[in-house]
Amino acid sequence: MPEPLLSTALLERLERLAIHWRKSLPGLVGGHHTSRFGGSGQEFLEHREFHHGDDLRAVNWRAYLRLEKLVLKMFQLEPRVPVRILIDTSASMNTGKFDYVRQFAAALCYVGLVRLDSMTLQPFSDKLHDSFNAGGGRHRFQPVMDYLSALPCGGRTNFMDCSRQFISKFPQRGLVMVISDFLDDGEFEKPIQFLSDFGHEVILLQIWAEQDRVPPWDGELQLEDAETGQMVELAFDRAAREQYTAAFDAYAERVRHVAERSGGRYLGLPTSVPVDQAIFGPLVNTGAVA
C-alpha cells in the first residue's frame, strides 16, 4: 500500500489554517472573507439610491417613509471565492521536485477544504490538463490525494498558452496559486501579468531542488535539458558554481518582482525544507494562509 502524501499529524495541524487573499473578489454567498462588493450579507455596508431593476426586498422602507426616496440598504458580502492551484507537471519538475509539489498542493487543498472553499487543481505543462474540483469539507480530501498521486509528469512548459486557456476556462475571478519551478525556456512574466490583469490574485510558489540552485557536480559535465533534451558539455568548478548560484538567485528575485508587481505574492522553497515547515513558516509569513 503506497504511503499517503500527507501524514495524519500534519493534517491535524493544517486544520487550524485558512487561505487568505487580499483582493475583494466576487462570488457566491457562503464564504468566510468580507468583500467590498455589496450583497446579501450580515454586516451593514452602506445605503444607495434605488435603481431600476434592483431587488425590492433590499429597499429600506423606514428611510422611504422619512425621506420619501427609495433607498437600498447594502450589506457586506462574504463570497465564496474559488481557489485554483496551478501545478506545473512539466518534465523539469521530474528532477527531484514533483513529489514535493504534490505534497504541497495537497496540503493547500486540505486547508481550503476544511474552510469549505472551492478548490480546483489544475495541472499544466504546455497546455492545461484535466482539472480536479474539490469542495465540501475535509471528508472530500481522499479523492484529492488519489488524484495527485496518479498525476503524471512530462512535457514542456508553456506559460503563455496555459494562461490563455485558463482565462477562457475559468472566467470567474479568484485566487490562483502557481506551483512551479519557473525554469522554462519561455517567458513567464507576461502570462503572470495577464492573469493579474484579468482580476485574479496570483500567488507564485517557486519550488527548486538543491541541485537546481547549487549543482553538486565537478569536472567535465554533459548536461541534458529535462524538457527539451538538449545537450551541452562544459567544465564546472567551484567558482562556476558560485556564479551559477548567483544567477539562480537573481532569477528567483525576478520571479518575486513579477509577482509583487502584479499585486500578488511570492514564495521560493527548496525541497530540502519539509512541507510542514514550509507551510507553517514561510507560507504563513506571506499571509497566503493564516
Place this chain on the structure above:
Amino acid sequence: MNFLNLGLGELLGLIGVISAGVVALYLLDRSKKRQVVATLRFWTPAGSRTDLKHRRKIQQPWSLLLQLLSLILLLLAIAGPQFGVFDGPGRDHVLVLDTSAWMGSTTAQGTVLDQAKANARAYLRTLPRRDRVMLVRADALATPATSFELDRGAIETALRDSQAGASSFDLALALDFAERAQAMQGSNPGEIVVVGAGRIDPEKSTLSHQPKNLRFISVNSASENLGLRKVALRRSANAADTWEIFVSVHNYGLRAHNVDLAVQYAQTPIGSRRLALQPGADEQVAFTYKEKVGGWLEARLNVNDSIPGDNRAIVEVPSQGQLKAVVYTNDPQLRPLFETNPAIQAEFRPTSAYNADTKADFLVLDRFTPPSPPAIDTIFIEPPANGSVIPVKSTVAKAPLDRWSQDTALGSGIYTRDVVLDSAEVFTPAPGDKVIASTTSRPVVVAREGAAKVLAIGFLPTRGSMKFELATPLLIANALRWMSPGTYGRLELNAGSVGTITVPIEANTDPATVHVLDELNRDLPFTIEGTSLRFFSGSPGTVRVQTGGGELIYSLTLPELAETMWTPPQGVAKGVPATSLRESAATDIWPWLALAGALGLLADWILFGRSSIARLTSDAGISLPWRKAS
C-alpha cells in the same frame, strides 16, 4: 620475500592487473559525467568544447603515476622484503619431544620434561620465522602434536600441553616417523631434533638407519630411582588355594640402595623384605599366601625417589571359584569321588528329593531317571534303560573297557588296561554325540553338547575294579573341565609396565581361541609367533589374555623405564645451536615501504583528489544573463 607464495612473475602480473584497474578507475573518474538538469538556462557552454577524444587523454598524469607508485609500494610492503643476506625459503623441522616415562622423573630443577621443554623453546628461538616446525611427542609411539607450523604460538601451546607418558622412548620409531613426515609434507626438509633424556630400551639402542639431519638436545636425567619391575601371581601347583607371588625390584640409579619391600593383600600385610640393591641390579622376591576370596594385592617400595610411579603396584586377584554340584544318589560310595575335589562343593541328596529347579552348576544322577529332565549340565551314572536321555541299547556283563577317545576333552589322558566291567550299559549315540569310552566297539560313555551338557556313564565308577583305577577321578576331572573350562584353567596375574608385552602360550594354540581384552572388554590386536603372544598397550590399565588353557591378567600400572643412555654417534649435531646470524643480518623494510605508499596516497589526495579546481579556470564558467548553454 614471500607474497602469498607467489613467484616473481606472478607478483609482477598481479601488480600489472592492479595497475590496469587503477588506470581504468582513474579514467572512469576523470570521464565526463552525464546529468539531467531542469533547465540549461544557467549553464553556459565551456569556452572550448570538450571532444570525445579528449576523454582518452590522461589529464593528470602525475596523479596517476603517484597512485600507481603508492600501490606498488604497498604491495611490496605486504610481500615483506628484507634487506641483507637472504638464505632462501624456509625449512621444515621436526621437533621430537621425548615424553617417555623417564621424562616424568623429578630433579632439583623440576621434571626432566620441563628441562626438555625449555631446551625445545630455546631451539625454536634460534629458527628463522619463515621456518616451519612440527612437534612430535614420542614414547613407545610417535604422535604428531602439530603439523608443520609457522605459528610459534601453536608450537608453544603444544609444548605446554605435553605430558610424560608411561612407556619407554622408541627412538628408531620416532626418527622414522620424522623422516616420513618431512618426506611427505615438508617442502624443504630441515633438521630432525630430538629433545629428551635419551634413555631407550637396550634392545633398540642401535639404530639401523640414522638421519643425516639429526640433532640431539639432551637433558640431564641423572637421578636415583628404585622401582618395581614386575609383580606376578599364580596358583600353587601344590595347593589350589595358595598363591605364589613374585616381585621384581630394580635399581635404576648410580648408587647402591637399601629399600623395604612390603606386600599386602586386601590391606593385610603378608610379607616384607629389606633389599640391598646394587646400581643397575635386579632383585626378585617370592611370597606365598593362602587365600580363596578375591582382593587387591599391593606391592610397595618404601622409598622416596625421582619417579614415584613405579614404587607401588596393585593387582586385582579374583576369588577362587568352586563348582556347586548336587548329587542325587542313594549310594554313599559316590561321596569320596566328589568330596575330595577342592574345586567342587558337593551336596548329596536322596533321589526321592529330586527337584527339577535345583540351583547348582551341575547335577549328578546316580541310577535314577528324573520325572522331568534337568535344565543344567548333568552327569548320568548308569541311567535306567527306560527314560534315559541317551537311549540304552543293551546291558552287557564282563565287558572289557579297552578304548578311550583321546581326541576328546573328556577322554584325553585316560588309559585303562585289563579293566573288565562287571556290568555296563551300551548306549545308542545320536548324531553329534561323542563316544568317550567303549567296550569292544560298544559305547559305554557318551557325551552330548548343547545348552545343557550331558555325560552318560554306562557303569558305576565305584564298582568293581574301576574303584581303584586312576581313570575314575580323571574322568570326573575331565567332565568338570568340559562343563566349566575356567575352573581348572591356568590363572596367572601380573603387574607390569606398559608397552609391548610378551606372553608365553602353549604350542599349536589356535589363534581363534585367543582373546586379548582391555578393561572395557575390547579386543586388542596381538601376534602369535611360536609359543609367544605379543600385544601392545600404550596406556596403564588391565589386559586379559584368554587362551584355551586359561587366563592371564596383566595389570599394567607400572611405568616402562628404559635405563640405557643413547649415545649419539659421530656426525650428529648436539645441543641448541647459536642464534642465526643470517637471520639477524636481514632487516625488514616493509614498514618503510608501507609508510612511503601511504604518504604517496596522502600526497595524491592533497594535490589532486581534494579538489579538481587546479585544472579549471574560474572565468570559463558562467556568462550571465540567461543564455542557452548549448
